[in-house]
Amino acid sequence: MSATGLPPLLRQRLEAAVGTEHVLTDAGSLLAYESDALTLFRCQPGAVVLPADAQQVQACVQVLHEAGVPFAARGAGTGLSGGLLVPAGGVILALSRMNRVLEIDVERRVARCEPGVVNAVLGRHAAQHGLRYAPDPASQTVSTLGGNAAENAGGPQCFLHGNTTQHVLGVEVVLADGRRETWGGPHALSDDLDLRGFACGSEGSVAVLTGLILRLIPQPEAVGTLFGAFADVATACRAVSAIVAAGLQPLALEVMDQRAIHAVEDSVYRAGLPREAGAVLIVEVEGTAAQVERDAAAVEALLGEHAPLQIERAQDEAHRLRIWKGRKGAGGALGRLAPDSLVMDGVVPRSHLAEIMEFVEEVAEQTGLPVANLFHAGDGNIHPHFSYDGRDPDQCARVEIASTKILLKCLELDGSISGEHGIGLEKQHLMESQFDAEELALMQQLRRVFNPADLLNPGKGLPMKRGCAEAFHRHRHLTLDEEFPA
Ligand SMILES: Cc1cc2nc3c(=O)[nH]c(=O)nc-3n(C[C@H](O)[C@H](O)[C@H](O)COP(=O)(O)OP(=O)(O)OC[C@H]3O[C@@H](n4cnc5c(N)ncnc54)[C@H](O)[C@@H]3O)c2cc1C
Numbered sequence: 001m002s003a004t005g006l007p008p009l010l011r012q013r014l015e016a017a018v019g020t021e022h023v024l025t026d027a028g029s030l031l032a033y034e035s036d037a038l039t040l041f042r043c044q045p046g047a048v049v050l051p052a053d054a055q056q057v058q059a060c061v062q063v064l065h066e067a068g069v070p071f072a073a074r075g076a077g078t079g080l081s082g083g084l085l086v087p088a089g090g091v092i093l094a095l096s097r098m099n100r101v102l103e104i105d106v107e108r109r110v111a112r113c114e115p116g117v118v119n120a121v122l123g124r125h126a127a128q129h130g131l132r133y134a135p136d137p138a139s140q141t142v143s144t145l146g147g148n149a150a151e152n153a154g155g156p157q158c159f160l161h162g163n164t165t166q167h168v169l170g171v172e173v174v175l176a177d178g179r180r181e182t183w184g185g186p187h188a189l190s191d192d193l194d195l196r197g198f199a200c201g202s203e204g205s206v207a208v209l210t211g212l213i214l215r216l217i218p219q220p221e222a223v224g225t226l227f228g229a230f231a232d233v234a235t236a237c238r239a240v241s242a243i244v245a246a247g248l249q250p251l252a253l254e255v256m257d258q259r260a261i262h263a264v265e266d267s268v269y270r271a272g273l274p275r276e277a278g279a280v281l282i283v284e285v286e287g288t289a290a291q292v293e294r295d296a297a298a299v300e301a302l303l304g305e306h307a308p309l310q311i312e313r314a315q316d317e318a319h320r321l322r323i324w325k326g327r328k329g330a331g332g333a334l335g336r337l338a339p340d341s342l343v344m345d346g347v348v349p350r351s352h353l354a355e356i357m358e359f360v361e362e363v364a365e366q367t368g369l370p371v372a373n374l375f376h377a378g379d380g381n382i383h384p385h386f387s388y389d390g391r392d393p394d395q396c397a398r399v400e401i402a403s404t405k406i407l408l409k410c411l412e413l414d415g416s417i418s419g420e421h422g423i424g425l426e427k428q429h430l431m432e433s434q435f436d437a438e439e440l441a442l443m444q445q446l447r448r449v450f451n452p453a454d455l456l457n458p459g460k461g462l463p464m465k466r467g468c469a470e471a472f473h474r475h476r477h478l479t480l481d482e483e484f485p486a
Helices: 008-018 027-031 054-067 119-127 145-151 195-199 233-245 258-265 289-304 317-335 350-367 393-412 428-434 437-450 466-471
Strands: 047-049 071-074 091-094 101-105 110-113 168-174 180-184 208-215 222-230 252-257 279-287 310-313 340-343 371-376 384-388
Touching: 008 047, 008 054, 027 047, 054 071, 054 091, 054 168, 054 208, 071 145, 101 119, 110 119, 119 145, 145 208, 168 195, 180 195, 180 208, 222 233, 222 289, 222 317, 233 252, 233 279, 233 289, 233 350, 252 258, 252 317, 258 279, 258 317, 258 371, 279 289, 279 317, 289 310, 317 340, 317 371, 317 384, 350 371, 350 384, 350 393, 384 393, 393 428, 428 437
Parallel strands: 047 091, 071 091
Antiparallel strands: 101 110, 110 208, 168 180, 168 208, 222 279, 222 310, 252 279, 252 371, 340 384, 371 384
């Protein structure tokens, strides 16, 4: 198959399934689909197909299955692990037209949605009924519920309420051969094999999610948001540990370092964060008004024990939203600093946060590239954000080496190579460092049950077979001692 187009018969069959105008093959359109938000890896698809509903997804998948053409589902393309590239000539099923909130069942506290619904849109629908959808990735104004479920997305509030998988009650799927099934359902308790759970976090390699049945929870009576500003990141991390050790259960514990603060304060996301601080720790608590008052006071007292430069509590909802606009806009603000970004995703036990952040600084100095840090500190989930120019092969090599070193260090500290962005293409070569051969073989076997020909989002998550490797990117096997190019 040519890298630039589809065989005419295949194209005709896809057009018959979704309508001519919903099959994109011109170079300009395809350019927008050649990567997700990790632009280090690119591969132009042969076509992008935009189905309107589950029947059309099914029709497309049947055609692609019969033709033996690789394909991947796409939500908003905000993924940060190179999770939805298809080999040249493959097809992207872009689900952005499947964006209807089908039902909010207030009594059962359940929402039924199509996969292309943007996370924050569901939030707005739920809020009209005094409810909310808890998973709140910083990308929530853009990223979709389908993408969130496929990546098992986290977010600031997930420290208290858990990642996406804890809020997905059921999924409607189209399997790799075109069969349609429903896994799980609105009843929280089920004695079936948990295929719903298997789909969450499967990075689009087990099934295409065409419908989601989601748990909603009540809005809290009150919320308290505050931040402490500290001289450095290590002190902010120690304050995080102290808050958890005291038995408090905040909704969110988020750290931003000075580079992130400056990027935010220089942008439209300005939040009034102190520029002189080496780091800020944002804490949010929720509950009844009395609980919030008690917990916020306890947090303030603990922050006060860590030599804060400043402690500030949001005085009203506008102030609170301004703080969150700064935190959630930080990724966008940092994106202004260079043509490309590599936003990492690693996990360490909270007690090792200060140590890993020191290591990140050390590595960043060796790369000569700027790194900013903003992270879900409560979960020990770090996101070093490297700014670089992807047109410069030397800078690309440096960020790849840096990110590998940092993730290997996370493993050395008893952590993990991913908390919420998935493995994708970015980290599949590191799976062998986290899991042994038997574990990987078991994962591969499980996946093959659902994706026997590896047509559905091939080459992601698990170490690649040789044929696939050539289609994308051959990772070098690096070690913690790897030297940077002179
Ligand atoms: C500025 C910024 C901030 C971010 N903050 C966070 C954060 O706080 N927490 C977090 O977890 N992530 C965060 N992310 C990463 C990203 O937004 C999440 O991974 C998100 O869940 C991806 O959603 P999406 O709709 O963009 O999915 P896409 O990028 O389109 O796809 C991601 C993966 O899901 C698969 N997929 C998508 N839709 C479906 C479907 N319907 N069926 C099957 N597979 C599907 C794709 O094949 C791909 O493998 C951030 C990204 C950016 C750019």
